[in-house]
Amino acid sequence: MTKAERIKNTIRETRERRKALRPVVFQLKLQNLSGKKEELLERAFLEAKWLYNWLVSDLERLDLPVNKVNMVEVKVGETFEKRTLTVLGSQVKQEIADRLKDNLRALAMLKENGHKVGRLKPKSFVNSIPLKQYDVTYSLDFARNRVRIQKLGSFRVLGLHQIPPDAEVASAVLVRKPSGYYLHVTCYLPREYFCYPYKLGEAVGGDFGVETKITLSNGIKIDFEVRETPRLKRLQRKLARTKKGSRSRGKIRLLLRREYEKLNNRRKDAQHKVLAFLRLYGKVVFQDDGFKGWAALFGGQVHSSGVGGLKSRLRDSLETPVVVKRFEPTTRECFACGKQHELSLSERTIKCDCGWTCDRNLNAALVILRKGLGLGPDQAVGLDRPELKPLERKAVARILGSNPYVRVSFPQ
Template sequence: MRIAYQYRLRPTKSQSAQMETWLNLLRMQYNYRLAERFRWWDENRCPINACPLVCSIAPLADQPEYYGQKRDLVQTKTKFPEYIDIYSDVLQDCIGRVKKTFDRFLKADSSGKRSGRPRFKQRSRYRSFTYPRMKAGCIRDKHITLPKIGEVKLIQHRPIPEGFTIKTCTVVHKADGWYVTLSLCDDTVPTISPDVNQEKAVGIDLGLKDFLVTSDNETVPIPQFARSSERRRKVLNKALSRKRKKGTKRRQIAGKRLSKHYQKVARQRKDFHYKVANWLVRKYDIIAHEDLNIKGLAKTRLSKSILDAGWGEFIDLVRLKAESAGRLTVAVNPSGTTQNCSGCGINVPKTLADRWHSCSCGLELDRDLNAAINIKNLSECVAGVPPVVATRVAVGHWVNKAHRLLCSSRIG
């Protein structure tokens, strides 16, 4: 099992200045290596039969690859001695980030979609560096030992679980200070508990009227943290726009105030998601939800409310909490969950304004509750799947086509 713990750091002024220098140097190295790859891509992407005849054909350049750029760091340290002060693993991890982001741009995923063109990083967009390897016992007496930085004070608000080892360490600079994220691993912890109770299953329907409605007719109100603090955000945005000259001290202060406001809203939403996810995991063994296309929904006229609710972040958190507790999460096809009747399976068309489900079979209930019951019914096909399929379901994968057809036939 792999988990991540985040702690706050209290570095000294010299340590904070050193880490800020590292971020700036790593950002410049990231942009330089990304520019190398873009230069190769621009010079070699044109096919030979599409080149204009009036110009000469340049020889094909070698593609900058991961290990070649790592070997070139030796020359970088010779030309720029300030890079010698950066820990070698941290500098090599910067090359790994370039490779990852450029591969996502060139290669399509399983659905045939590619990521957008990578952007060069500004100072405000490169805020972390990673130690890929950490020694055992690096945390002692509320201090963490970071190579080439020294012992940094750590606010360890919770201990590291017994049996877990630290794999990686990421230092992040946020609006209110420095944080460290530790990636912990323990291969002996099972992914799914063998004593999952099939009767403790629930279907949840995410919405904007209520944050979620369960198949047991329990509702969680939606807080709308961003909308409630919208007036404060507009005031801070206006204060920042008045400081027109970039790079001034006053503009930096105004930008920091706005960043802290966004951070506060994000933390409020995250705290709310954690509380709801823990409540679901403690009460139920199987949690079924819709496999929503949140990116597509975020492009509709309801985008502001959907992004404020944070459905994607909440679903990912429920999967993580369920996996840690040995529970199951099932993603079902959202097609028809709102329109179909949970009692007889007949399709009852409804618009977004219709909030009540009324069927000819006599069933009348709230449309969100009807959808939650349908989601639970669709997830019941997991009851007889083998352990391998159940493990895939727990980490958020779709069940196979046969089980989906079985679910649809059982509902009808």
């Protein structure tokens, strides 16, 4: 058996084994960096930008053995100068080329589907470096809380304790953020790792909204919103008064990136809390809403909450998500009899001739739950009388109550 055949068999066996596992990304922060280490990391990201732009300027260079490229041409002003790649490992160079090939394939697929696409352009900065091969391009030392990166050396990291002992470590990405340097490690864990010892209920329906971000069929309303801070607005005004290319402009841009990172972390934390609560249900039913149309009317409220990101994460992270089609009528439909009503945005209560009166969002959540379970109006007996259990109230207080940007209201 040749070496190529052995590699193919190994890749095939790995894919089959990982079908029973789930991928999870753990974030590790590089700690206690000396001045020399920071210069080394900055040089690595600079060389990654040089190599990527060198490949983008002539795509035929992708046919070359990129792992053996040690010198590239860099545009400086109106001329080109040669730069030597000193800190990028051979596998890392090849992985940067593979990432570019993946980008080209993604553009080709979009073009086939009728989307208008342009050509790839050189980047002014690169903030991530792929490290695909564990124990080759990088390795983890759990005993000493350290990570070794090819040709960059060993670094102390924070957060290595998050990775369970039975996790199968796969690829990683070295990321540069305004707050520091991070290593995003992808691990594969058994599905039993995501099973909770108890369930709050068999199924729950959720309706996305603007005023209340998500209304559950049991009557719980969850709202979360992280608005722009006064500091961010001050920095934006200062940036507008600076001269392009000046040193002060660069400093303010760095402060802006840090402020945006803080806001993004707060929104992600709110999403984490909502996801952790919804995982306690057997099935979560929600509608595939299109938030791009919402942003045209309620841009500030939609963007400050990141509700679109929550929807995509519900689809990808939950154990058993059930998605109702986007154009399925839910808000206008009566839960009790199925009759369609014409409702304006100002009407917050639905009143039907059959005697059903309900809050607009709660009615939509109940209809979504019914349709997700495949039940008709005459079969959904008991769904309209959900009993909010004391266990659910405790779970809400324990999980959602720890975030000051999440507001929860219970049914009266």
